[in-house]
Amino acid sequence: MLKEVITMLDLRQNGVYVDATVGLGGHSEEILKFIGSEGRIFGIDKDAEALKIAGKRLSDKRVVLKRGSFSDVETLLSLEGISEIDGILFDLGLSMLQLKDLERGFSFVSDKRLDMRMDETQKISAWDIVNRYPEREIDRILWEFGEERLSRKIAKAITRLRDKKSIDTCSGLSQIIEEVYGGRGKTHPSTKTFQALRIAVNRELDQLREGLEAALKLLKKSGRLCVITYHSLEDRIVKHFFRDNAKTGLVRVLTKKPIIPLIEEIRANPSSRSAKLRTAERI
Numbered sequence: 001m002l003k004e005v006i007t008m009l010d011l012r013q014n015g016v017y018v019d020a021t022v023g024l025g026g027h028s029e030e031i032l033k034f035i036g037s038e039g040r041i042f043g044i045d046k047d048a049e050a051l052k053i054a055g056k057r058l059s060d061k062r063v064v065l066k067r068g069s070f071s072d073v074e075t076l077l078s079l080e081g082i083s084e085i086d087g088i089l090f091d092l093g094l095s096m097l098q099l100k101d102l103e104r105g106f107s108f109v110s111d112k113r114l115d116m117r118m119d120e121t122q123k124i125s126a127w128d129i130v131n132r133y134p135e136r137e138i139d140r141i142l143w144e145f146g147e148e149r150l151s152r153k154i155a156k157a158i159t160r161l162r163d164k165k166s167i168d169t170c171s172g173l174s175q176i177i178e179e180v181y182g183g184r185g186k187t188h189p190s191t192k193t194f195q196a197l198r199i200a201v202n203r204e205l206d207q208l209r210e211g212l213e214a215a216l217k218l219l220k221k222s223g224r225l226c227v228i229t230y231h232s233l234e235d236r237i238v239k240h241f242f243r244d245n246a247k248t249g250l251v252r253v254l255t256k257k258p259i260i261p262l263i264e265e266i267r268a269n270p271s272s273r274s275a276k277l278r279t280a281e282r283i
């Protein structure tokens with residue numbers, strides 16, 4: 001949703017912008033075209049590999065890239081002497097790199113080690129959750145972060161099997177889930193469990209809440225906050241955050257309903273099918 005984001009950010013000449021999830025730099029590359037010669041972009045990502053690629057694509061004196069979590073955006077910007085911004089974009093979810101690189105252990109068809117860390121310097125990976133966490137905690141993670149109806153059965157199957165032999169690979173875990181499902185359901189049986197583990201490993205929902213709060217503090221009056229989400233748990237957090245802050249008069253919500261991709265975009269890039277863009281303006 002490149003065009004939609006550019007429109008909703010209402011980019012200004014010489015404005016200061018944050019791309020909180022710079023990824024491979026696609027959105028920032030486009031933003032650069034609209035912010036004049038003195039504009040600036042601070043691009044943040046947890047993923048060192050993504051930042052390397054973004055660094056090449058965005059080699060421009062107006063761009064500064066920072067490795068870290070967007071929940072620390074205030075600190076990251078204060079190190080650059082910035083305390084106010086004109087707009088910020090969060091494009092949540094996984095980058096193409098994370099989706100395609102089987103080594104990163106996000107895919108349920110790969111025989112690679114269960115990993116799912118966006119920040120590879122972080123200690124806890126999906127392997128630790130699956131092989132070390134108590135059954136009740138695995139059940140809670142699958143239920144809360146995956147809305148997985150069969151969370152209890154899957155957690156039980158995981159703990160029973162790992163007592164015999166550790167569950168090391170994505171496909172190994174997937175096989176356990178498929179057996180619990182026994183051929184039921186339209187989507188791949190592992191979809192919800194993998195989403196839940198990814199959210200837990202990367203503390204995605206907590207960091208989103210913290211990132212939104214921090215963004216609001218940084219935004220100048222009439223600055224814009226754009227968020228693209230890819231599943232209902234994220235979208236609910238953004239919707240409530242906007243609504244609560246609209247009630248107290250801090251923002252005006254510009255998208256009563258979220259903007260969704262055009263059918264052509266979904267055809268060209270099927271992983272965009274669940275994307276929702278919401279925007280608020282600081283008042």
Ligand SMILES: C[S@@+](CC[C@H](N)C(=O)[O-])C[C@H]1O[C@@H](n2cnc3c(N)ncnc32)[C@H](O)[C@@H]1O
Pocket residue numbers: 020021022023024025026027028044045046047050068069070071091092093094095096118207208
């Ligand atoms: C969908 S991709 C962004 C794609 C990007 N807009 C582009 O045009 O290439 C999401 C990115 O957000 C990063 N990410 C997710 N959560 C993060 C967080 N809490 N802090 C920083 N980066 C995060 C991921 O590592 C990933 O690279």
